[in-house]
Amino acid sequence: MKKIVALPGDGIGPEIMDAGIQVLNQLTPKYGLDYKIERYDFGGCAIDSTGTPLPKTTLKACQEADAILLGAIGGPKWSNAPKRPEQGLLELRKNLGLFANIRPVKISKSLEALSPLKSERIRGVDFIIVRELTGGIYFGEPRELKKERALDTCLYTRSEIQRIMRQAFNIARTRKKKVTSVDKANVLATSKLWREVAEEVAKEFPDVKLEHQLVDSAAMLLIQNPKQFDVIVTENLFGDILSDEASVIPGTLGVLPSASHSEKNSSLYEPIHGSAPDIAGKNSANPLSMIFSISMMLRESFKEYSAAEELEAACERVIEKGYTTKDLGGKTTTTEFVQALIEELK
Ligand SMILES: NC(=O)C1=CN([C@@H]2O[C@H](COP(=O)(O)OP(=O)(O)OC[C@H]3O[C@@H](n4cnc5c(N)ncnc54)[C@H](O)[C@@H]3O)[C@@H](O)[C@H]2O)C=CC1
Numbered sequence: 001m002k003k004i005v006a007l008p009g010d011g012i013g014p015e016i017m018d019a020g021i022q023v024l025n026q027l028t029p030k031y032g033l034d035y036k037i038e039r040y041d042f043g044g045c046a047i048d049s050t051g052t053p054l055p056k057t058t059l060k061a062c063q064e065a066d067a068i069l070l071g072a073i074g075g076p077k078w079s080n081a082p083k084r085p086e087q088g089l090l091e092l093r094k095n096l097g098l099f100a101n102i103r104p105v106k107i108s109k110s111l112e113a114l115s116p117l118k119s120e121r122i123r124g125v126d127f128i129i130v131r132e133l134t135g136g137i138y139f140g141e142p143r144e145l146k147k148e149r150a151l152d153t154c155l156y157t158r159s160e161i162q163r164i165m166r167q168a169f170n171i172a173r174t175r176k177k178k179v180t181s182v183d184k185a186n187v188l189a190t191s192k193l194w195r196e197v198a199e200e201v202a203k204e205f206p207d208v209k210l211e212h213q214l215v216d217s218a219a220m221l222l223i224q225n226p227k228q229f230d231v232i233v234t235e236n237l238f239g240d241i242l243s244d245e246a247s248v249i250p251g252t253l254g255v256l257p258s259a260s261h262s263e264k265n266s267s268l269y270e271p272i273h274g275s276a277p278d279i280a281g282k283n284s285a286n287p288l289s290m291i292f293s294i295s296m297m298l299r300e301s302f303k304e305y306s307a308a309e310e311l312e313a314a315c316e317r318v319i320e321k322g323y324t325t326k327d328l329g330g331k332t333t334t335t336e337f338v339q340a341l342i343e344e345l346k
C-alpha cells in the first residue's frame with residue numbers, strides 16, 4: 001500500500017486539500033490504486049500545536065512517504081513568530097533534497113476562453129518552469145538583519161547548477177527540445193556561473209537547443225509572447241517570481257500546480273500559490289491548483305497515466321459547463337466545484 005502524506009497547512013490550504021482528497025478518493029477505486037493518506041501539521045498550524053513549523057514527526061512522515069501533498073502555509077498570524085511557517089517550508093525542501101521544482105503552465109481550451117489575455121496570444125501555451133529549489137538567496141549564509149543594515153547571500157555551486165540543468169534538458173528531450181536558461185549574467189556572479197554551466201551541460205544534449213534570456217526581459221516576454229517557451233530553467237528566486245507572473249496567462253494563481261523532486265526522497269506536490277489569507281475560510285478558493293498537483297502526483301509518483309488523464313479531462317468538462325470559482329470570473333464555491341467534479345467522475 002502506498003503512503004501519501006498530506007500537509008494541509010494554513011489559510012486556504014486545508015480547504016483545497018480536502019477538495020483534492022475527495023476528488024482523489026472518487027477517482028481512484030476503478031484504477032485499483034491502493035493508498036492511505038495521513039495528515040500532519042505543518043506551517044502555522046504546527047507552530048500553534050507544537051511551537052515549530054516543521055515538527056520532527058512531520059519530517060519523519062515525509063521521509064517515509066511515497067508521495068507528499070502540500071496545501072499552503074503562512075499568514076499574518078505568524079509573521080512575528082521566532083520561526084515563521086515559510087522557514088519551515090524551506091527546511092522541509094532542504095531536508096528532503098527537493099532541488100527540482102517543476103511548474104507547468106499549460107492553457108487548455110476552457111482556460112483560454114476565460115483568460116483576460118487575448119486568445120491569439122495564449123492559444124496553445126505549454127511551457128514548464130524548472131525552478132532550482134534548494135539553493136540561491138533563500139538559503140545562502142551569512143544572513144543578517146540589524147537595525148541599520150541587512151544582508152542576504154546568494155550562493156550557487158557548479159554541481160547544484162549541473163543537476164538542475166540536466167533535469168531541464170531531460171524534460172526538454174521529451175517535449176519541443178528547447179531550453180531557455182534565465183539569469184542575470186550581465187550583473188551577478190552566480191548568474192555568470194549559471195550561464196557557463198548551462199553551456200557545458202548543453203553539450204551533453206546536442207539534440208536540445210539552448211538559449212539564454214536575462215530575467216528582466218524574460219519577465220516581459222513571458223506575457224508578450226509566451227508561446228515561444230518550452231522549458232525555462234532558472235534559479236530559486238527568479239523561478240519563484242516568474243512562475244507567479246505566468247499565472248497572468250490563465251488569469252489566476254488558482255490553477256497552477258507543481259511537483260518537487262529530489263535525488264533520494266519521494267516527491268512533493270503543491271500549488272504554486274500561497275495560503276491566500278484574503279479569501280481563507282470563504283469557501284471561494286479555486287481547488288484546481290491542488291487537483292492538478294494531484295494529477296502530477298498520479299503521473300510522476302504512481303505512473304497512473306490514465307487516471308491523471310481522466311481527472312484532467314473531467315476538470316475541463318466541468319469548467320466548460322460553467323463551474324468556475326471567483327478568481328476565474330464565476331460564482332461557484334470550492335465545495336460546489338468539487339461536487340460537480342465528483343458527479344463528472346461518477
Ligand atoms: N508554498 C507555500 O505554502 C507558499 C506560501 N506563501 C505564503 O502565503 C501567504 C500569502 O501570500 P500572498 O503573497 O498573499 O500570495 P498568495 O499566493 O497566497 O495569494 C496571492 C493572490 O492570489 C489569490 N489566490 C491564491 N491562490 C488562490 C486560489 N487557489 N484560488 C483563488 N485565488 C487564489 C489570493 O487570494 C491572493 O489574492 C504568505 O504568508 C506567504 O509567505 C506564499 C507562496 C507559497
Ligand SMILES: CC(C)CC(=O)C(=O)O
Pocket residue numbers: 086089138240272273
Ligand atoms: C516561502 C516561499 C519561498 C514559497 C514560495 O513563494 C514558493 O515556493 O512559490
Ligand SMILES: [Mg+2]
Pocket residue numbers: 240241244272273
Ligand atoms: Mg512563490
